[in-house]
Amino acid sequence: QLVESGGGLVQPGGSLRLSCAASRFSVSGNYMSWVRQAPGKGLEWVSLIYIDGSPYYAASVKGRFTISRDSSKNTLYLQMNSLRAEDTAVYYCARVESNYWRFATWGQGTLVTVSS
Amino acid sequence: DIQMTQSPSSLSASVGDRVTITCRAGQSISTYLNWYQQKPGKAPYLLIYAASSLQSGVPSRFSGSGSGTDFTLTISSLQPEDFATYYCQQSYSIPWTFGQGTKVEIK
Numbered sequence: 001q002l003v004e005s006g007g008g009l010v011q012p013g014g015s016l017r018l019s020c021a022a023s024r025f026s027v028s029g030n031y032m033s034w035v036r037q038a039p040g041k042g043l044e045w046v047s048l049i050y051i052d053g054s055p056y057y058a059a060s061v062k063g064r065f066t067i068s069r070d071s072s073k074n075t076l077y078l079q080m081n082s083l084r085a086e087d088t089a090v091y092y093c094a095r096v097e098s099n100y101w102r103f104a105t106w107g108q109g110t111l112v113t114v115s116s
Numbered sequence: 117d118i119q120m121t122q123s124p125s126s127l128s129a130s131v132g133d134r135v136t137i138t139c140r141a142g143q144s145i146s147t148y149l150n151w152y153q154q155k156p157g158k159a160p161y162l163l164i165y166a167a168s169s170l171q172s173g174v175p176s177r178f179s180g181s182g183s184g185t186d187f188t189l190t191i192s193s194l195q196p197e198d199f200a201t202y203y204c205q206q207s208y209s210i211p212w213t214f215g216q217g218t219k220v221e222i223k
Contacts (some may be wrong), residue, residue: 035160043152043160043203045212058211059117092159100166101207103151105161 020093026031036089122215139204148208
């Protein structure tokens with residue numbers, strides 16, 4: 001139901017845009033989020049976009065990452081700029097159910113590696 | 117930020133065992149606590165939300181309890197497919213935060 005793409009190898013200071021295509025539900029009609037997981041580490045919430053379009057970010061990415069969506073393509077995006085080595089992770093998109101704000105549906109993840 | 121602390125970090129158990137994992141929040145989060153299971157190379161999977169509500173489709177051997185700062189996830193009879201890493205997550209306030217994970221391994 002959620003398929004991420006756009007990951008890859010990028011140099012420090014570079015940019016990358018992740019995509020998350022949804023099927024069987026509307027991205028614009030749901031709360032959507034990005035969660036990442038560094039290699040061998042735990043889960044870290046990255047960003048959330050409300051149904052009304054309001055964005056929220058973790059402090060570690062605020063000012064560098066931008067969450068957005070395209071209703072015509074039913075796709076969620078994460079624009080990542082000024083990338084650092086510590087941004088290396090698998091990035092998951094997730095549909096959030098507002099009843100107790102739970103990550104109810106997850107994509108398979110896309111790996112971002114920041115290295116020179 | 118609300119810190120979430122799980123214990124133990126790992127445990128070894130046998131099929132059929134009762135397993136309990138604990139999650140403690142750095143401040144009261146009411147029942148805004150969710151539990152996820154993650155298998156190697158796979159995305160997390162929602163098990164429990166609102167501390168004790170079973171997500172649709174999740175086997176009844178999984179249960180959750182707690183409120184305020186202390187929570188538990190219990191697997192009543194461990195099955196082979198339950199060997200995985202489990203994470204708690206608070207959804208009381210942004211930034212949402214996760215526990216560090218508990219790896220359940222085969223004894």
